[in-house]
Amino acid sequence: DGGITQSPKYLFRKEGQNVTLSCEQNLNHDAMYWYRQDPGQGLRLIYYSQIVNDFQKGDIAEGYSVSREKKESFPLTVTSAQKNPTAFYLCASTQATNEKLFFGSGTQLSVL
Amino acid sequence: AQRVTQPEKLLSVFKGAPVELKCNYSYSGSPELFWYVQYSRQRLQLLLRHISRESIKGFTADLNKGETSFHLKKPFAQEEDSAMYYCALYNFNKFYFGSGTKLNVKP
Numbered sequence: 001d002g003g004i005t006q007s008p009k010y011l012f013r014k015e016g017q018n019v020t021l022s023c024e025q026n027l028n029h030d031a032m033y034w035y036r037q038d039p040g041q042g043l044r045l046i047y048y049s050q051i052v053n054d055f056q057k058g059d060i061a062e063g064y065s066v067s068r069e070k071k072e073s074f075p076l077t078v079t080s081a082q083k084n085p086t087a088f089y090l091c092a093s094t095q096a097t098n099e100k101l102f103f104g105s106g107t108q109l110s111v112l
Numbered sequence: 113a114q115r116v117t118q119p120e121k122l123l124s125v126f127k128g129a130p131v132e133l134k135c136n137y138s139y140s141g142s143p144e145l146f147w148y149v150q151y152s153r154q155r156l157q158l159l160l161r162h163i164s165r166e167s168i169k170g171f172t173a174d175l176n177k178g179e180t181s182f183h184l185k186k187p188f189a190q191e192e193d194s195a196m197y198y199c200a201l202y203n204f205n206k207f208y209f210g211s212g213t214k215l216n217v218k219p
Contacts, residue, residue, distance in 0.1 A: 033207065040121065042198060042211035050205060058206065090156065092207075100146070100158035101207060 006091050006104035012112050021076045021107045023091035032074040037088040049074055086111050116201050118210035125189050126218050133184040133213045135199030144202040145182040147173055151195045189217045
């Protein structure tokens with residue numbers, strides 16, 4: 001069953017802790033994206049990657065880091081520098097960069 | 113800077129009534145615009161894109177460059193249309209999303 005998988009579904013972060021959100025796709029898509037969703041604010045772009053070993057900052061990259069070592073995987077790390085990490089995080093992918101985005105089911109991150 | 117505005121957070125209509133979800137954008141070039149939808153307990157998914165000029169589930173959207181708008185319309189709303197709708201703009205490898213409009217179709 002092809003698709004894009006995010007894990008975990010829920011994640012809790014302690015003060016000063018880094019946490020990593022997983023995003024895996026088996027659609028053979030080149031481009032992958034991370035968005036943050038806050039109530040009433042829509043989706044804001046954190047990072048995106050067009051090809052393996054390359055990625056660019058989005059509009060709200062501060063406090064986050066990513067890697068793209070494999071085509072299928074685009075993990076997002078929420079670092080301790082991100083002071084307001086509580087949000088719903090969505091990962092998406094697309095074959096060509098102006099084609100439709102396929103979304104994961106999301107990860108809800110909360111601070112303990 | 114690119115920007116997508118959806119002025120309505122919530123839109124409630126009765127079944128069978130016409131629906132128009134507003135989307136305005138700011139962009140200096142030729143935009144590529146999309147509507148995405150999220151039904152309850154489902155993933156965000158593409159509804160339609162302006163270059164396809166298609167009608168999906170009875171919805172249409174026309175790009176009006178003069179008014180910089182891409183409003184989503186349906187002549188007769190159905191209860192199953194109740195969902196969250198997002199307008200999106202693509203530019204230079206990035207997709208920009210509006211804040212979304214929740215459509216509630218009442219029986």
